[in-house]
Amino acid sequence: MLSVxxxxxxxxSDLVQGTLDLLxxxxxSLEPKHGWAIAKxxxxxxxxxxxxxxxxxxxxxxxxxQKAWIKAKWKETETGRQAKFYxxxxxxxxxxxxxxxxxxxxxxxxxxxxxxx
Amino acid sequence: MAWGRRFWxxxxxxxxxxxxxxxLDDEIQFHLDLQIGENIAAGMDPEAARHAAxxxxxxxxxxxEETRETWGWTWLEQIGQDxxxxxxxxRKSPVFTAAAVLTxxxxxxxxxxxxxxVDAVLLRPLPYRDPQRLVSFFEDLGEVGYPRTRVSPSTYLxxxxxxxxxxxxxxxxxxxxxxxxxxxxARQLSGALVTYNLFAVLGSQPxxxxxxxxxxxxxxxxxxxxxxxxxxxxxFAGSARIIGQTIRLNDEPYTVKGVxxxxxxxPDKEIGPIxxxxxxxxTSEELAARTARYLIAVGRLxxxxxxxxxxxxxxxxxxxxxxxxxxxxxxxxxxxxxxLQERTPTMRxxxxxx
Numbered sequence: 001m002l003s004v005x006x007x008x009x010x011x012x013s014d015l016v017q018g019t020l021d022l023l024x025x026x027x028x029s030l031e032p033k034h035g036w037a038i039a040k041x042x043x044x045x046x047x048x049x050x051x052x053x054x055x056x057x058x059x060x061x062x063x064x065x066q067k068a069w070i071k072a073k074w075k076e077t078e079t080g081r082q083a084k085f086y087x088x089x090x091x092x093x094x095x096x097x098x099x100x101x102x103x104x105x106x107x108x109x110x111x112x113x114x115x116x117x
Numbered sequence: 118m119a120w121g122r123r124f125w126x127x128x129x130x131x132x133x134x135x136x137x138x139x140x141l142d143d144e145i146q147f148h149l150d151l152q153i154g155e156n157i158a159a160g161m162d163p164e165a166a167r168h169a170a171x172x173x174x175x176x177x178x179x180x181x182e183e184t185r186e187t188w189g190w191t192w193l194e195q196i197g198q199d200x201x202x203x204x205x206x207x208r209k210s211p212v213f214t215a216a217a218v219l220t221x222x223x224x225x226x227x228x229x230x231x232x233x234x235v236d237a238v239l240l241r242p243l244p245y246r247d248p249q250r251l252v253s254f255f256e257d258l259g260e261v262g263y264p265r266t267r268v269s270p271s272t273y274l275x276x277x278x279x280x281x282x283x284x285x286x287x288x289x290x291x292x293x294x295x296x297x298x299x300x301x302x303a304r305q306l307s308g309a310l311v312t313y314n315l316f317a318v319l320g321s322q323p324x325x326x327x328x329x330x331x332x333x334x335x336x337x338x339x340x341x342x343x344x345x346x347x348x349x350x351x352x353f354a355g356s357a358r359i360i361g362q363t364i365r366l367n368d369e370p371y372t373v374k375g376v377x378x379x380x381x382x383x384p385d386k387e388i389g390p391i392x393x394x395x396x397x398x399x400t401s402e403e404l405a406a407r408t409a410r411y412l413i414a415v416g417r418l419x420x421x422x423x424x425x426x427x428x429x430x431x432x433x434x435x436x437x438x439x440x441x442x443x444x445x446x447x448x449x450x451x452x453x454x455x456x457l458q459e460r461t462p463t464m465r466x467x468x469x470x471x
Contacts, residue, residue: 036148054148055175058141059183066126066187068119074140084144091119 020060022103023050025088025096028070032087034077035061061086069095130188141184149174244380246320247417251457252424254286254414254431267410270399272452273312275434276414282427286416287315289384294366294393298352306348306366307389310397316343318417319383326360326375334396342371343394346379366393384413415457427454 027033027041038061039052064070069092077083088096130137149170156166171177185191207214245251254276255265268276270288277286289311297303313329316322323343333341342364344353353359363370382390403409418427435451 034147035144036151039148053175054152054173055145055177055180058145058180059187062141062184063187066123066130066189068122068126071122081147081150082143083147084140089119089122 019103020052020056021064022096022099023052024057024060024064024086025069025092025099028086029088029093029096032073032075032085034083034085038086064092067095068092127189131190131193134188134190134194137188138181138185141181145174145177145181244321245457248457250418250420251319252416252418252427252454253457254416254452254454256410257451257453268412268414268452269407269410270403270412271405271407272410273412273414274404276416276431276452279427279430279434282419282422282430283416284419285314285318286414287312287318288397288412288414289315290397290411290413291384291391294395295368296393297365297368306392308366308393308395309384309391311394313396315383315394315415316377318415320417321378321381321383323375324378325357326373328375329396334398336398336400338396338398340366340369340371341374341396342366343374344376345382345390345392346377347390348392349376366395371395383415416454424454424456 023042024038027038027045033041035057036054039054039057042050042052061070061072065072065086068089070086071089072084072086074082075085149167152170152173153163153166156169157163161169174180185194207217254268254272256268256272257264258266267290268288273286273288276283279286289309292308292310294306294308295303296306311329311334313331313334316328322328324346326343328343329341332338344359349355349359359373360375362373364373365371377394384391416427418424431452431454435453
């Protein structure tokens with residue numbers, strides 16, 4: 001699962017279901033990536049705060065592929081090995097916009113609650 | 118075209134499951150190798166790098182299982198596993214398996230056999246028009262051991278006169294004919310002597326040609342014959358020119374009037390299908406012999422008349438018959454009608470029942 005690296009608590013807490021989908025869709029929307037690169041990218045961009053348990057990416061990737069939101073293609077990497085590269089489909093782009101909008105609404109709402117004194 | 122892609126993937130995950138599972142292994146191995154490489158680059162020794170990569174990845178068996186579940190068809194896969202498990206268990210205990218197989222074989226076989234008989238005798242509708250209105254007649258001579266005999270010519274005429282409940286009644290009995298063509302050797306045909314109205318009563322008209330006319334079942338009428346479909350095919354090559362031609366039966370000429378439909382074989386019997394039908398004329402001696410019970414009588418109920426209602430009239434007839442002719446011979450004799458069955462009673466096996 002995806003966890004937030006919560007240093008003060010010492011123990012990561014699980015993120016809400018569906019958030020991983022959003023992160024994957026966003027990550028592959030720029031260019032095709034293989035699983036490991038997606039995991040690395042999420043960690044780097046979030047400033048190492050979001051720690052993807054790497055293996056949990058794969059059920060999510062295959063589920064999104066079955067929904068036809070992402071498509072997969074086996075291609076050669078720079079090192080000459082075959083790897084499975086995922087990229088966004090047209091349907092996936094629509095889904096990404098929907099989930100991103102949902103996320104914005106949710107986080108704004110939470111912000112409002114938390115910051116209201 | 119998201120649905121097209123989804124459909125295509127579903128087909129792939131159903132029919133190329135092993136290949137896709139194999140590629141998932143490749144995908145995960147590729148991931149682990151990159152992570153190990155990164156760990157080594159960060160200064161770990163290879164063994165520690167491998168352990169760290171595996172730890173970061175998580176439980177591979179569980180994750181693979183979760184991934185397979187996203188492909189769908191898991192239920193089908195589980196049925197397959199159950200079947201394989203069942204087959205293994207059966208192989209382990211051959212005696213039990215043999216007993217189970219034997220039990221099932223006998224059970225299914227017996228059920229099928231019984232059903233075939235029930236279907237043929239009771240369930241399958243007869244190949245006649247409105248078969249539920251067809252009845253056959255019997256005489257009950259139970260006191261002398263024959264509860265279901267055929268009827269005599271005079272009884273047939275009495276039944277035919279019951280026009281309140283029956284549209285018409287026909288009679289038939291089986292016979293054999295010597296059949297010869299163009300001087301070649303004679304062969305035996307199974308035939309039936311019928312009253313002219315048999316085909317009308319059953320509601321089965323000839324495939325080609327015509328049925329018999331009322332004047333054709335009287336004494337002295339010219340000889341005419343109807344052929345079965347299979348005889349027409351085997352002896353006359355299915356030629357329509359057979360109508361009006363003459364064939365020789367028992368060394369006498371008979372004019373062919375028509376050919377019956379395939380499968381028509383009344384009265385169908387164990388001895389085999391009827392091949393020729395010839396009108397029968399009752400002589401006055403035959404009509405006088407009230408105890409010569411060799412006729413299969415078949416009647417058609419008038420619309421709206423029930424079998425019970427018809428039997429009331431038939432029983433009145435029987436009691437008159439007893440008073441007039443039989444009171445000296447048999448204490449109780451009565452006629453009765455039953456729904457027509459596929460097979461009709463034989464002469465010898467008078468108490469035939471099903």
